[in-house]
Amino acid sequence: MSEEKHRARDEALVRKVLKDGTNIDRRSLFVSAAAFGAAAVAGPALAQQPAAPASTAPAAPATPAATAAPARRAILKDDSRVLNIGATVRSGIYWNYKTFMTPVEEFYVRNHYPTPTVEQKPVLSKENWKLKIHGASVEKPIEISYNDLLKMKSRTIIATMECHGNGRTLFWEQGGFTGQEVAGGNWVLGAVGQAEWQFVPMSEIFAKVGIKPGARTVLFWSGVDGNDMGRPMPFADVVAQQNDMGICFAMNGNPLTEDHGAPVRAVVPGWGGTASIKWLTEIRVTDKRVWCRLNTKGEVYIGPTYKAPENAADDEFIGVTAADIKGPMVTWMPPKSFITVPLVLDKSPSVPANYPLKRGEVPKLTAGQQMMRGYAWAPQHGVKKVDYRIDGGKWQTAKILPPNLGKYTWVRFEFPWNASAGKHVIETRTTDNKNVSQPEKIPLNSLGMANWSIPKFQVEVV
Amino acid sequence: MRLTIACALAGLMVSATATLAEESNQVARGGTLYKEYCSLCHGVDGQRGEGFQTPIWGSKAHIKKFEHALGLFEYMLFLMPFDNPNKINEQQKWDIIAYMMANHGAMERTKTLEPSTANSVPIK
Numbered sequence: 001m002s003e004e005k006h007r008a009r010d011e012a013l014v015r016k017v018l019k020d021g022t023n024i025d026r027r028s029l030f031v032s033a034a035a036f037g038a039a040a041v042a043g044p045a046l047a048q049q050p051a052a053p054a055s056t057a058p059a060a061p062a063t064p065a066a067t068a069a070p071a072r073r074a075i076l077k078d079d080s081r082v083l084n085i086g087a088t089v090r091s092g093i094y095w096n097y098k099t100f101m102t103p104v105e106e107f108y109v110r111n112h113y114p115t116p117t118v119e120q121k122p123v124l125s126k127e128n129w130k131l132k133i134h135g136a137s138v139e140k141p142i143e144i145s146y147n148d149l150l151k152m153k154s155r156t157i158i159a160t161m162e163c164h165g166n167g168r169t170l171f172w173e174q175g176g177f178t179g180q181e182v183a184g185g186n187w188v189l190g191a192v193g194q195a196e197w198q199f200v201p202m203s204e205i206f207a208k209v210g211i212k213p214g215a216r217t218v219l220f221w222s223g224v225d226g227n228d229m230g231r232p233m234p235f236a237d238v239v240a241q242q243n244d245m246g247i248c249f250a251m252n253g254n255p256l257t258e259d260h261g262a263p264v265r266a267v268v269p270g271w272g273g274t275a276s277i278k279w280l281t282e283i284r285v286t287d288k289r290v291w292c293r294l295n296t297k298g299e300v301y302i303g304p305t306y307k308a309p310e311n312a313a314d315d316e317f318i319g320v321t322a323a324d325i326k327g328p329m330v331t332w333m334p335p336k337s338f339i340t341v342p343l344v345l346d347k348s349p350s351v352p353a354n355y356p357l358k359r360g361e362v363p364k365l366t367a368g369q370q371m372m373r374g375y376a377w378a379p380q381h382g383v384k385k386v387d388y389r390i391d392g393g394k395w396q397t398a399k400i401l402p403p404n405l406g407k408y409t410w411v412r413f414e415f416p417w418n419a420s421a422g423k424h425v426i427e428t429r430t431t432d433n434k435n436v437s438q439p440e441k442i443p444l445n446s447l448g449m450a451n452w453s454i455p456k457f458q459v460e461v462v
Numbered sequence: 463m464r465l466t467i468a469c470a471l472a473g474l475m476v477s478a479t480a481t482l483a484e485e486s487n488q489v490a491r492g493g494t495l496y497k498e499y500c501s502l503c504h505g506v507d508g509q510r511g512e513g514f515q516t517p518i519w520g521s522k523a524h525i526k527k528f529e530h531a532l533g534l535f536e537y538m539l540f541l542m543p544f545d546n547p548n549k550i551n552e553q554q555k556w557d558i559i560a561y562m563m564a565n566h567g568a569m570e571r572t573k574t575l576e577p578s579t580a581n582s583v584p585i586k
Binding site for chain 2: 183
């Protein structure tokens with residue numbers, strides 16, 4: 001075969017793999033985790049695994065000649081309850097959402113590195129875990145244990161958590177952008193969930209350690225999740241929200257699970273998920289502005305309509321340089337909505353592995369009178385109303401189902417539809433309590449952050 | 463095939479000392495595997511593709527954080543290919559890493575990367 005044909009064949013194969021998904025033989029992730037410790041599969045075949053029950057310990061490497069890398073779990077989620085986007089990425093199956101609170105088993109997971117385990121990082125056990133709270137602006141630096149944390153005054157908050165990249169799909173499907181212009185995992189709309197988070201507020205922490213005047217940055221850092229997982233927040237933003245954010249140790253009434261940051265994580269309601277640093281080991285408050293990966297070239301808006309912030313001479317850089325500052329960091333997640341219908345994926349570079357629709361396939365609904373349901377949220381100011389329209393007609397107001405708990409939370413909504421046979425497009429639009437509504441289109445940002453444009457759900461009524 | 467790849471990458475490699483005839487079997491295999499399993503997201507030239515924007519070798523890459531080839535392997539073992547890390551086996555991942563290390567200038571193209579010494583192949 002000529003070189004051109006080789007390359008064309010290779011490219012066609014890769015496109016097919018990314019388009020249609022590969023995991024036809026893949027069972028739950030428990031099986032895949034075992035595969036990492038098992039003997040290497042000969043040849044580039046799909047791993048053919050029998051369904052196996054969940055194991056609590058990682059499988060031991062089977063081949064003596066295997067690498068020095070320890071067997072680790074990737075993500076402990078049952079792929080029948082979440083959408084498999086990739087190795088460390090599981091989306092909520094949003095078209096099946098029914099409940100006000102999202103069960104942990106159905107909550108999206110996103111890591112940048114494999115979930116760190118107690119076996120590799122002994123500090124993650126409750127007995128060993130320590131949180132260092134220190135920095136140039138801290139009067140009395142401390143190191144607290146898990147038991148210390150549990151003894152402190154805590155509260156719970158009901159809040160959505162959403163990945164910065166949720167809805168990235170809309171850049172490709174609706175925005176007219178290519179996979180080259182906007183890159184990243186194809187979440188569709190399920191990288192969001194709502195939980196009750198139990199945490200010690202930052203107000204308690206600040207009162208305990210004392211903050212000197214001139215504080216500028218609070219850096220939340222994980223010393224065990226890769227080597228660059230930390231998010232600096234402007235001190236003023238933390239203070240503004242200091243009762244509503246903090247050091248979290250429970251989710252929906254239970255201790256955090258491994259994939260959700262056990263034993264302790266930050267929780268920053270309303271900001272993108274990365275701000276809520278998992279496997280938290282350090283909080284540093286400093287009088288300098290701090291730059292690291294997650295506010296320079298990750299979790300930032302990079303695009304022609306965005307101006308990259310400028311650094312000052314005495315700023316602190318961790319693992320990055322001034323040249324890495326590509327755009328302003330994403331802060332509050334904007335107002336959004338969806339109905340519980342899978343989006344058509346046609347132009348996106350990839351289709352998630354266990355997506356219920358093939359590329360280009362339109363979901364089918366039965367004709368007749370029915371209630372359409374959905375979710376809407378506006379973390380910073382709360383949801384005021386949700387509108388919908390069918391086939392580009394008049395915007396009508398959907399009914400919000402109580403409770404509407406306001407900022408940080410989502411609401412469920414519904415509207416009746418007498419669906420006639422044929423193809424239709426349903427759109428939803430949230431308006432928040434500052435009268436900000438989802439727009440038709442949003443400008444290009446190449447990391448595909450925070451797409452809050454009005455989603456268009458194609459359906460075929462039969 | 464090798465000629466085209468070598469020419470295409472010449473401008474991006476940190477050090478381009480090997481001639482096209484001098485490429486270890488492993489680096490050659492890694493190149494073929496890379497094209498099949500990696501290039502759609504990371505670009506044929508490793509600089510940018512449909513899945514990921516940041517270069518993965520060369521002067522603009524940010525792979526220094528893996529410290530050495532073993533660190534990169536540990537990452538790839540569990541995370542790559544992005545949609546299904548089971549798609550290729552460990553040896554294939556080592557081959558791809560060898561190809562990446564050669565392109566990044568961390569290793570000579572003529573060499574073979576051994577798992578047992580991968581932690582002494584630094585990534586700068």
